Amino acid sequence: MFGKRRAQFVPQMVNSLTKLGMAQGGSNLENRSLAIDLCGVMVLWEERRIKELQSGATQVCSLTNSVTNALAP
Numbered sequence: 332m333f334g335k336r337r338a339q340f341v342p343q344m345v346n347s348l349t350k351l352g353m354a355q356g357g358s359n360l361e362n363r364s365l366a367i368d369l370c371g372v373m374v375l376w377e378e379r380r381i382k383e384l385q386s387g388a389t390q391v392c393s394l395t396n397s398v399t400n401a402l403a404p
Contacts, residue, residue: 337376341376
């Protein structure tokens with residue numbers, strides 16, 4: 332859902348990690364768990380972005396090869 336707008340969310344998520352991980356109080360374990368979950372989401376988003384870039388590059392190479400073959404004498 333937020334994958335396409337991840338660039339807008341990641342800076343705020345990163346800034347919140349230290350606040351969550353270092354929070355004082357009874358819910359410290361829950362805050363640290365949430366911080367780890369946020370890290371996992373950011374890693375998944377980055378992996379998805381890399382896959383999208385690779386598949387886009389593959390499509391461009393395929394298209395370039397098709398055009399080159401069509402233009403070859």
